[in-house]
Amino acid sequence: MSDDFIKVEHLKQYFPAGGFGKNKKFVQAVDDVSFTIKKGETLGLVGESGCGKTTTGRALLRLYEPTGGRFIYDGEVIFDVEKKQFVNMLPYRKKMQIVFQDPYASLDPRMTVGDIVGEAIDTHHLAANKKERYDMVIEMLERVGLNSEHANRYPHEFSGGQRQRVGIARALAVKPEFIVCDEPISALDVSIQAQVLNMFEDLQKDLGLTYLFIAHDLSAVKHISNRIGVMYLGTLVELADSFEITQHPIHPYTQSLISAIPIADPKLARASKRIILEGDVPSPVNPPSGCRFRTRCKYATEQCALEKPEFKEVEPGHFAACHNLDKCN
């Protein structure tokens, strides 16, 4: 297990949601999530809105104060809540970066693109002088398909796809090793999505980056990821190789999630049968006892309400959390 570059164990992230003393309520945004990522690998996280995938990514970067769990980065403990161990994040911010979802909201409208990309270089004192800083900024912009004349422009002068490129250049400016991509393509047009996806692939190849790729679009995640984790209401329900999980999903939630994706092929779409889930996702303030998916699961038994299913390895490399795997398959 020593080759695990990113190791997350029992990550918990709760947010206060009103109430006092004993009655204090929490949104259990992420509850007991564990996974590992190898160096140079892409792990995709998918799930519906509110399932905690974004929170997971942000908690790793300590953009929130985690409620519980351990995060080991390249053999070094970044945080261990049980042992009350928290490192100073500044040196690690150079190694871990994030690309945000909304390219319209995540760029400061009053800074030029050159300054947005250059800010990280300043913070970490990566450039010795102005000339070097300028060269670094241009290098980053060129890497993402922009050029030097873009450096003096403001974000509003760019299209959505170009802005997302700026966001990526900003993340790359400090030469990170690990990037959390938080729904980087969902705000873009279809024809632009493919451009950005290809760019992520090229960057990974050239720079040896490791990605945690978060999105709700399973087809895009499958395209870019080596392995995929499926989240439901704050917990990981299934994790496997990306081909394996899309061809042979074993958890009932993954099965319905995959069948619900509209297929862009009319003949296949007519032939395929959808597993339509009833109802909505329950509130994370008061999640169902035992298995969190049981309220919408057609295989649910009494045991599901009483006991939380263990997230275990069913086949080599294929993890799932369900009591009734035999019945679902």
Add this chain to the structure above:
Amino acid sequence: MDDKYLVDIQHERLSFFTPAGEVKALSDVSIHLKEGEVLGIVGESGSGKSVTAYSLMGLTAYPGRIIGGTLQFNDHQIETMTEKEMRKIRGNEVSIIFQDPMTSLNPVYTVGNQIVEVIRLHTGKNKQEAKARAKELLELVGINEPEKRLKQYPHELSGGMRQRVMIAIALACEPKLLIADEPTTALDVTIQAQILELMMELKEKLGMAIIMITHDLGVVASICDNIAVMYAGKIVEYGTTDQIFYEPKHMYTKGLIRSIPHIDAKEHERLVPIEGSPVDLLNPPPGCPFAPRCEACMQICLREMPPITQFNGDHITQCWLHQKEEFEKGEYNE
């Protein structure tokens, strides 16, 4: 072409007169659909798909104006109608579901209030009858405990539930045509599947026609009979769903289909994106609007807009590549 169309838009041109100049949102758009037909309009943001549908409801926002063409809907000439006349058919014969169920319901009125309003406005039913009808509608769109829901405010409902309420309002008067403007874009996939299924069920039950506006090719593939592909205010290709997916003629359609990742791909294949970004409609190029991004671009594409080429049935496209055959046949040779 003589069988009666429910909607027949011919050569519609629509521009927004902004301080920066005239934005040609639609230039020469023709679409038609029969009763009970589902037409998908796909395209990128800004391609004019929503504007086309909104203009059919007389909802063109200032500073936009229809400056040419005819819009016929169910024996009405939309472009000549006054606002007062429009109000009679809007919500009655043609309804719309908007993209964002979070903002399209009024937060200060109960759900029941908003449904009853539509029914009373168009049918002259009294309060009791309208309420009963509202309850019926909520049952129709698959909402449990309709009695209780009628008294709730939109913020008490989830996104999928709100979209169901929107559909209930749209169907209140059993319209002949339902315009769905990205009805599932704001929803999660599992909820999207529920809503699409519901729409298809209701279509069968009530026999209405649907115009489905979306950028998601997956959505149109599963539910539409015909598809119009729009780019920069023009219909670049129109055909049946199978024709568009299996025999795409226009380079843009081909590019779109190639650029989406497939969930059932057996091995990793690199995506083929459409390079460049959409055109600026303020200064559209003189020729084909897609030419600057087209890999098969020819000299003539930059100069002149191609004429329409017709293939099997109603399958049409606007591209010089398909006129080339005509060139070779000698028909265009000087």
